[in-house]
Amino acid sequence: xxxxxxxxxxxxxxxxxxxxxxxxRIPFEIxxxxxxxxxxxxxxxxxxxxxxxxxxxxxxxxxxHTQGGPYLxxxxxxxxxxxxxIYGKPRDRSxxxxxxxxLSGQTHSVFTAVSMHLYFQQTAYKSSFVEETKVTFNKxxxxxxxxxxxxxxxxxxxxxxxxxxxxxxxxxKVEGDYANVVGFPLARFILEARHFLNPFFPHEDxxxxxx
Amino acid sequence: xxxxxxxxxxxxxxxxxxxxxxxxRIPFEIxxxxxxxxxxxxxxxxxxxxxxxxxxxxxxxxxxHTQGGPYLxxxxxxxxxxxxxIYGKPRDRSxxxxxxxxLSGQTHSVFTAVSMHLYFQQTAYKSSFVEETKVTFNKxxxxxxxxxxxxxxxxxxxxxxxxxxxxxxxxxKVEGDYANVVGFPLARFILEARHFLNPFFPHEDxxxxxx
Numbered sequence: 147x148x149x150x151x152x153x154x155x156x157x158x159x160x161x162x163x164x165x166x167x168x169x170x171r172i173p174f175e176i177x178x179x180x181x182x183x184x185x186x187x188x189x190x191x192x193x194x195x196x197x198x199x200x201x202x203x204x205x206x207x208x209x210x211h212t213q214g215g216p217y218l219x220x221x222x223x224x225x226x227x228x229x230x231x232i233y234g235k236p237r238d239r240s241x242x243x244x245x246x247x248x249l250s251g252q253t254h255s256v257f258t259a260v261s262m263h264l265y266f267q268q269t270a271y272k273s274s275f276v277e278e279t280k281v282t283f284n285k286x287x288x289x290x291x292x293x294x295x296x297x298x299x300x301x302x303x304x305x306x307x308x309x310x311x312x313x314x315x316x317x318x319k320v321e322g323d324y325a326n327v328v329g330f331p332l333a334r335f336i337l338e339a340r341h342f343l344n345p346f347f348p349h350e351d352x353x354x355x356x357x
Numbered sequence: 358x359x360x361x362x363x364x365x366x367x368x369x370x371x372x373x374x375x376x377x378x379x380x381x382r383i384p385f386e387i388x389x390x391x392x393x394x395x396x397x398x399x400x401x402x403x404x405x406x407x408x409x410x411x412x413x414x415x416x417x418x419x420x421x422h423t424q425g426g427p428y429l430x431x432x433x434x435x436x437x438x439x440x441x442x443i444y445g446k447p448r449d450r451s452x453x454x455x456x457x458x459x460l461s462g463q464t465h466s467v468f469t470a471v472s473m474h475l476y477f478q479q480t481a482y483k484s485s486f487v488e489e490t491k492v493t494f495n496k497x498x499x500x501x502x503x504x505x506x507x508x509x510x511x512x513x514x515x516x517x518x519x520x521x522x523x524x525x526x527x528x529x530k531v532e533g534d535y536a537n538v539v540g541f542p543l544a545r546f547i548l549e550a551r552h553f554l555n556p557f558f559p560h561e562d563x564x565x566x567x568x
Binding site: 290 | 377380381382495501504507520521522524525526527528529530531532533534535536543544545547548
């Protein structure tokens with residue numbers, strides 16, 4: 147009789163996602179595979195979903211050789227979108243300034259797609275969802291812009307800003323899941339993961355320790 | 358001819374307010390006077406405003422003896438309100454559990470009042486505003502509740518939670534200024550401080566270094 151707990155695996159190298167998932171206070175492992183972040187999708191929802199699924203699939207693929215499990219691989223992708231344009235991470239300070247100038251005084255959307263890959267009894271199951279949060283910036287004065295760029299906070303973040311820090315000088319409004327803007331919609335993930343896992347383990351404690 | 362810059366003073370001992378104001382990257386000093394946080398006001402807006410003004414006034418009072426200035430004293434008070442009840446900081450873990458059980462599955466309001474006291478040319482001027490943000494909690498399961506209480510995050514925070522950390526397991530939605538929920542509506546403060554200070558120093562650089 148197999149007495150195995152699900153192994154939770156976060157397929158992301160983002161320190162912010164690690165911190166958010168860590169708030170669950172359950173053990174998990176981080177595994178990252180280099181994954182292309184290009185897509186032909188023009189819709190921000192489909193774009194982020196495709197990248198998130200690809201990240202998770204790449205990590206799952208390696209795990210399938212290990213004979214272990216069950217595994218729950220969680221991956222995510224966050225993008226910013228304004229007027230049909232998709233903003234990923236800026237290449238450099240100059241592109242960060244361009245992004246922020248376009249977002250200044252506007253309301254944009256942040257999409258985070260979360261993908262859950264379950265590997266259980268030699269079969270793979272997948273579920274994913276996308277959460278959208280709207281964020282409004284005040285007009286960013288030149289002074290505040292340069293001071294913000296000086297912090298270097300822009301460079302590894304979609305849309306060239308991280309909401310949890312110095313950008314709060316110009317972030318005036320959030321509508322929706324705040325953690326989603328940081329990079330991982332934690333509260334919704336808990337609900338979705340319960341729904342996803344429940345049919346597989348309806349009478350067992352196998353995943354109750356997870357959430 | 359007096360060539361004095363405004364001295365910015367934060368009349369709050371909160372490490373979160375210090376961090377938020379710090380994002381402006383201008384020098385400021387912290388001065389705290391013990392202040393009663395009681396009020397007869399039953400309206401949450403007036404309640405928070407009264408406490409914020411009192412905090413600032415107590416600090417300003419000491420400064421008036423120093424003959425220095427000009428000073429801009431900034432103070433703030435944050436409270437949580439649901440169905441006419443006002444939630445301050447919980448006394449202990451048990452009261453924190455009570456607060457969170459009442460907030461579970463509901464949308465509450467967070468009010469932060471900010472008070473600005475300007476002391477300039479032997480005269481005192483005052484301006485204040487209150488920012489409201491709505492926050493929605495998922496139903497908090499017993500497991501998540503106890504894990505959250507274990508973190509000790511509740512104890513020094515209005516409404517028994519801090520939005521910037523482990524409570525994100527149950528915070529599902531924010532509508533409004535996020536920094537306001539942390540304890541200081543930074544983006545709005547910048548706009549309000551400009552409006553407040555501009556008439557006093559219309560043709561001078563005396564405060565342009567501030568913001």
